[in-house]
Structures are given as C-alpha cells and as structure tokens.
Amino acid sequence: MVDFIVNWIAFTPVFAVPLMLASIGLIINERAGVLNLGAEGIMLMGAFAGVVVYIESGGVLALGTLGAIAAGFAVSALFAFMVVTMRLNQVVAGIAIVFFASGLTGLIGNPWTERAVEGFTKVDMGPLSAVPVLGKILFSQDLMVYASVPLVYFVWRFLHRSIPGMKLRAVGENPQAADAAGVGIDLMRFGAVVVGGALVGLAGGYLALAASKIWVEDMTHGRGWIAVALVIFARWRPGRAVLGALLFGGIEALIPRIQAVGLPVPQYLLLMMPYLVTLAVLTYVGLVSRTGSGAPGALGLAYVREDRR
Amino acid sequence: MRASTAISVGRVNLEVRQGIALWLHGLIVLASIVVGLGISVLLLVISGIDVSNVFEEFIVLTFFDSAGLADVLLEWAPLILVGLSAAVAFRVQFWNIGIEGQFVWGAIGTTVVMIYDIGPAWAQIYLMFLGGIIGGMAWIAVPAVLRLRLGVNEIISTLLLNYVAALFVLNQLFGAWQDPAAVYYKTAQFADHQRLPQIGWGQIHVGLFIALAAAALVWLVTERSRFGAYMKLVGSNPRMALASGIPVALTVLAAVMLSGALSGLGGYLVASGQEYALTIYVAIGYGFSGIVIAFLSRNNPAAVVVVSFLMAGLYVAGESIQVFYGLPEALIGLIQAIIVICVVGSDFFVRYRVRWMR
Numbered sequence: 001m002v003d004f005i006v007n008w009i010a011f012t013p014v015f016a017v018p019l020m021l022a023s024i025g026l027i028i029n030e031r032a033g034v035l036n037l038g039a040e041g042i043m044l045m046g047a048f049a050g051v052v053v054y055i056e057s058g059g060v061l062a063l064g065t066l067g068a069i070a071a072g073f074a075v076s077a078l079f080a081f082m083v084v085t086m087r088l089n090q091v092v093a094g095i096a097i098v099f100f101a102s103g104l105t106g107l108i109g110n111p112w113t114e115r116a117v118e119g120f121t122k123v124d125m126g127p128l129s130a131v132p133v134l135g136k137i138l139f140s141q142d143l144m145v146y147a148s149v150p151l152v153y154f155v156w157r158f159l160h161r162s163i164p165g166m167k168l169r170a171v172g173e174n175p176q177a178a179d180a181a182g183v184g185i186d187l188m189r190f191g192a193v194v195v196g197g198a199l200v201g202l203a204g205g206y207l208a209l210a211a212s213k214i215w216v217e218d219m220t221h222g223r224g225w226i227a228v229a230l231v232i233f234a235r236w237r238p239g240r241a242v243l244g245a246l247l248f249g250g251i252e253a254l255i256p257r258i259q260a261v262g263l264p265v266p267q268y269l270l271l272m273m274p275y276l277v278t279l280a281v282l283t284y285v286g287l288v289s290r291t292g293s294g295a296p297g298a299l300g301l302a303y304v305r306e307d308r309r
Numbered sequence: 310m311r312a313s314t315a316i317s318v319g320r321v322n323l324e325v326r327q328g329i330a331l332w333l334h335g336l337i338v339l340a341s342i343v344v345g346l347g348i349s350v351l352l353l354v355i356s357g358i359d360v361s362n363v364f365e366e367f368i369v370l371t372f373f374d375s376a377g378l379a380d381v382l383l384e385w386a387p388l389i390l391v392g393l394s395a396a397v398a399f400r401v402q403f404w405n406i407g408i409e410g411q412f413v414w415g416a417i418g419t420t421v422v423m424i425y426d427i428g429p430a431w432a433q434i435y436l437m438f439l440g441g442i443i444g445g446m447a448w449i450a451v452p453a454v455l456r457l458r459l460g461v462n463e464i465i466s467t468l469l470l471n472y473v474a475a476l477f478v479l480n481q482l483f484g485a486w487q488d489p490a491a492v493y494y495k496t497a498q499f500a501d502h503q504r505l506p507q508i509g510w511g512q513i514h515v516g517l518f519i520a521l522a523a524a525a526l527v528w529l530v531t532e533r534s535r536f537g538a539y540m541k542l543v544g545s546n547p548r549m550a551l552a553s554g555i556p557v558a559l560t561v562l563a564a565v566m567l568s569g570a571l572s573g574l575g576g577y578l579v580a581s582g583q584e585y586a587l588t589i590y591v592a593i594g595y596g597f598s599g600i601v602i603a604f605l606s607r608n609n610p611a612a613v614v615v616v617s618f619l620m621a622g623l624y625v626a627g628e629s630i631q632v633f634y635g636l637p638e639a640l641i642g643l644i645q646a647i648i649v650i651c652v653v654g655s656d657f658f659v660r661y662r663v664r665w666m667r
Contacts (some may be wrong), residue, residue, distance in 0.1 A: 091464070092604065092653050093653055286459025
C-alpha cells in the first residue's frame with residue numbers, strides 16, 4: 001500500500017506539468033483579454049513538433065523542446081493574427097485552430113507515428129535520490145519538473161508584481177482605460193498570446209517527450225480543454241493553477257497505477273475519470289462562485305477604439 | 310484619417326463600416342471560400358497529388374456519376390442533421406461542441422433496442438427512432454442544465470462529454486455488447502426489420518427523407534413560429550429579451566434539447582441505415598462537420614441543406630482521394646478547418662474598410 005501511494009505521488013508531476021504549463025500559458029493569454037480555445041490544437045502541434053525535431057535531430061532533447069516551443073509560438077501567432085490583428089470571433093477562431101492542428105498533424109504525421117522516443121529522463125541525484133520515499137518523490141523527477149517551479153514563480157512575479165504585468169492585466173480588464181493610459185493594446189495582446197501559446201506548445205512537447213514518449217495522432221486527448229477548464233478553476237491565478245494541475249495530474253497518474261496493480265476496474269471507465277472530474281470541478285466552481293468567477297473584464301472581446309458596445 | 314471608429318495597424322488604417330451592400334458581403338465570403346479551396350489544393354499538391362486529375366477523376370465522378378451521386382446523397386442525410394443541430398444551438402448562443410457525443414448517444418439509443426430486443430418486431434424501427442432522439446437529448450441535458458443553473462461554460466462541458474461518450478462505446482464494444490463473430494469491434498448486426506428501408510438507388514435509404522423533413526420542420530420552427538422569434542431575440546440580445554418578458558432560460562433549454570435530438574437522430578440514421586451496428590467509427594468527424602456547416606450557413610436551416618450537400622460531396626471526393634493516394638482520414642478535417650479559417654477571416658473585410666496609408 002505504501003509502495004502504491006509513493007509510486008502514485010512520484011508519477012504525479014509527469015502528468016501535472018503539461019497541464020500546469022498549458023494553464024499558466026492560458027492565464028497569460030486570458031489575463032490580456034484573449035480567450036484561447038485553440039489550446040488543444042496548440043498543444044497537439046507542440047507535441048508533434050517536439051517528437052519530430054527530437055527524432056530528426058538524432059535525439060537531442062533540448063532541440064525537441066525548442067521545437068515544441070517554436071511550434072506553439074507559430075500556431076499562436078496565426079491565432080493572434082486572427083483574433084488580435086483581424087479582431088475575429090475568438091470562440092470560432094479557437095475551435096478552428098484545434099481542428100486545423102488535428103488535421104495538419106494527422107495528414108503529415110505518419111512517418112513519425114508510434115516511434116518510441118527516450119525523451120526526458122529522470123535526474124539521478126545520487127544519495128538524495130536513494131533516500132526512501134522522499135528520494136523517489138522529490139529527487140528523481142526530470143529537469144522540466146524542476147524547471148517549472150521557478151517558471152511559475154516568474155510568471156506570477158511578472159503578472160502581479162511588475163509594471164508590464166500590470167499593464168497586461170489592465171488590457172484584459174478594461175482595454176478602453178488601458179488604451180487611454182497609453183498602453184498599446186494590440187501589441188500587448190499579440191505578445192501575451194504568442195508567449196502564452198509558446199508555453200502551451202511546450203506543454204504539448206513535454207507531454208509527448210516525457211509522459212507518453214511517443215507521437216500518436218490526436219494524442220493530447222482533451223488535455224488542452226482540461227487546461228482551459230483549469231484556468232476557470234484557478235480563477236485566473238497562477239498559484240491556484242498549480243494546485244489544480246497537481247490535482248488533475250494526480251488523477252491521471254492514478255490510472256496506470258490502478259492498472260499496474262491489476263485492480264478489476266474496467267479500463268475505459270477508468271479513462272473517463274479526468275473528463276468527469278473536470279466536469280465536477282466546473283460544477284463546483286459554478287456552485288461556489290456566486291460573487292463572480294474572477295474572469296478578466298474584457299475576456300473574449302475584440303478591442304476596437306471608440307467602438308460602441 | 311477619421312478620428313472615430315478607426316484603428317491603425319502599422320501602415321494600414323481600418324475603418325469600421327456602418328453597413329455593407331449585400332453583393333459586396335456575398336463577394337467577400339465567396340472570395341474567402343475560393344482562397345480556402347486554393348490553399349487546400351496547394352496542400353494536396355504538396356502531398357504529392359496530381360491536381361489536374363483531381364478535378365476529372367474525383368469531382369466529376371462524385372457529382373456527375375450515378376454511383377458517386379448516390380454516395381453523396383447517402384452522406385448528405387446525417388450531415389443535414391448535424392448541421393441543423395449546430396445551427397439551432399448557435400442561434401441561442403449555446404456553443405454545442407458536443408455534437409459528436411450526442412450523435413454517439415443517438416446511435417447507442419438505437420442499438421439498445423436491438424441488444425435488449427425491446428418491443429414487438431414491427432415497432433422496433435420506430436422505437437429506435439425514439440431511442441436515437443432520447444439518447445441525443447439525454448447527452449446534451451447535462452451541459453444544458455449546468456450552463457443554465459450554474460453558468461458552467463458549455464463549450465468545455467459538451468466537449469469533455471465527447472470523450473466520455475467515445476470511451477463508453479469502447480467499454481461496451483470490448484465488453485457486454487461485443488459481437489464475438491465480428492472481425493473488428495462492433496455489436497451484432499441489426500436484423501432486417503431493424504434497418505431503414507432502402508429506396509433502390511445505391512445505398513440511399515429513407516433516412517434522407519427524415520433529414521429533409523427535419524430541415525423543413527426546423528425552418529418552420531425558427532422562421533415561422535413564436536418560439537423561433539424568441540430564439541432570435543435571445544440570440545441577439547439576451548438582456549433585452551429578459552427585460553421584455555421572454556422566457557429566456559426556457560427558450561435556450563428548448564433550443565438546446567432540439568439540437569441534441571437532431572444530433573441523436575443523425576446517430577440513428579447512421580446506425581440503422583448505414584452501419585447496421587454500433588461501431589467505434591459511427592460518429593467520427595460529424596461533430597466538426599456540423600459546426601462547419603452551421604457556420605458557413607450562418608445558422609440558416611435552408612442554407613444548411615445546401616451547404617451540407619456540398620460538404621457531403623467533399624466527404625465522398627475526399628474519401629476516394631484518400632483511398633486512391635493512401636492519405637490519412639485527417640485530410641477532410643484539415644480542408645474543412647482551412648475553409649473555416651478563411652471564411653472567419655472574411656468577417657474582417659466585412660466589418661472594416663481597409664485603407665493603405667502612404
């Protein structure tokens with residue numbers, strides 16, 4: 001039983017980090033007022049690019065990771081062009097991006113499908129990793145798990161303790177006021193979308209190179225949508241997004257653990273858990289947030305100067 | 310430069326149009342579709358397809374050949390229903406992205422009649438019809454209530470339920486409902502009296518008339534009934550609708566349930582008219598197609614009928630291109646996505662007048 005729990009906790013970060021990176025990226029998007037429903041597609045492109053670059057470069061992990069970031073950056077630049085520059089409907093554009101990414105990776109992905117990759121490996125910290133219980137949980141994760149801690153802290157510092165971050169939030173909260181105060185709305189939103197999108201791409205790349213260690217068509221399986229839901233659960237705060245990601249990572253990590261010990265739970269019903277729990281969490285948020293969801297004031301609205309609302 | 314309602318992006322100046330002539334609007338949308346098709350053709354060329362053949366071999370064989378046209382008409386029926394389903398929900402600003410899940414549950418509701426042999430044999434095809442509608446409605450009821458009572462975002466909830474529905478089908482097909490005689494995972498075949506009768510041209514069955522009747526009915530409801538007028542008001546301005554005493558929540562609920570019923574009916578058509586079984590692939594691609602059709606038709610039921618016919622042509626031509634050149638299924642989805650992105654983009658030129666500054 002202790003083994004089961006230790007293993008479960010030790011496997012949680014691998015599943016939590018993709019959700020965490022994606023929801024942190026989405027928080028940067030949405031704090032600037034852009035609702036990015038394309039997350040699932042951006043993650044998919046990140047996962048695909050990560051594996052392709054990793055394989056083609058002969059297994060250079062840094063390049064694979066950079067490829068994922070670049071893919072996230074590129075797809076979100078397309079999305080940003082649509083919703084920020086051209087001011088198109090953010091919901092429709094986001095959904096279109098998801099299917100665009102799914103179709104594109106499905107069409108060109110065949111040569112790289114189902115080729116196992118080594119990807120991220122556990123860091124060996126010598127005696128520390130050998131410490132019973134704690135060694136396995138805290139000192140045997142991969143580099144990205146450790147890197148994500150300062151990353152989240154940095155994003156939080158930026159959003160809530162810096163002048164540019166304050167301007168970004170102002171753009172998402174009240175673009176008219178921010179515009180009047182001299183903040184460049186388009187530039188700020190474009191920047192927020194591509195930087196956040198790069199993180200979402202990284203999330204996908206990590207998913208492929210660390211969690212599944214393989215590229216399969218449509219392999220994100222709704223994790224981008226779960227990240228969109230996590231942002232709502234987190235009330236658009238990075239700290240709470242980490243908690244939510246750990247919760248969902250824990251649920252996802254539980255599935256292979258239960259299968260490994262051979263508990264007689266039907267596997268397909270088990271696989272429903274992340275989706276059903278997401279729905280339950282959204283319901284819970286709906287029940288408790290009578291006073292407002294904490295969403296940025298101008299979330300999902302295109303900004304046109306002097307436009308009548 | 311006019312000071313009001315103008316934006317400058319670099320050297321480009323955007324002016325918000327006060328109104329747009331119908332011909333210009335149509336021209337812009339048409340141009341965007343042409344651009345989308347152009348990009349798609351370019352993609353086919355990159356994938357190593359001889360495009361000069363595509364027109365002759367596939368477009369002509371799809372629309373101007375008896376067997377090809379029969380395939381298009383067969384595919385048309387479920388596409389009308391998913392297009393209507395999306396259009397009805399979008400009209401009341403309910404983003405039903407879970408059409409695929411409701412479609413699956415329509416097929417499950419149909420199959421249940423076969424599995425448990427419900428009712429007398431002559432009535433089963435009608436019970437399956439009801440089962441399809443109930444399945445689709447049941448699957449959308451949860452997101453509908455969550456949205457109306459608790460404000461839970463329906464985009465996320467309907468989408469997540471797609472995965473749950475697909476996993477449920479897998480659970481049944483790899484378990485209780487599996488046909489031990491089948492080579493791949495599906496239920497046992499429906500008996501003859503559980504199948505929609507064919508009309509004697511290709512595989513076309515009476516489901517096509519069901520779909521067309523549904524389109525006529527939805528047109529009557531949305532364009533000629535009080536409920537349809539409520540839907541329009543709720544969709545365009547829910548606050549004003551509420552203030553003027555319209556039962557907003559009830560209107561949304563009714564429209565959304567209608568949307569679920571239409572998707573479920575699509576599942577019934579495919580299960581009872583084409584596959585004669587519940588399979589893993591019963592709903593694949595229909596969800597996004599419904600959204601695309603509704604979007605391109607601007608949620609107009611009459612336009613849905615036309616656009617879904619063209620979409621059926623894309624399906625059939627796409628399928629033969631796939632088989633012929635050994636390309637993956639994702640091809641059709643990608644072409645749809647590219648066309649949608651281009652048509653969404655056309656909205657920009659509809660709303661703004663673009664001027665270059667020197």
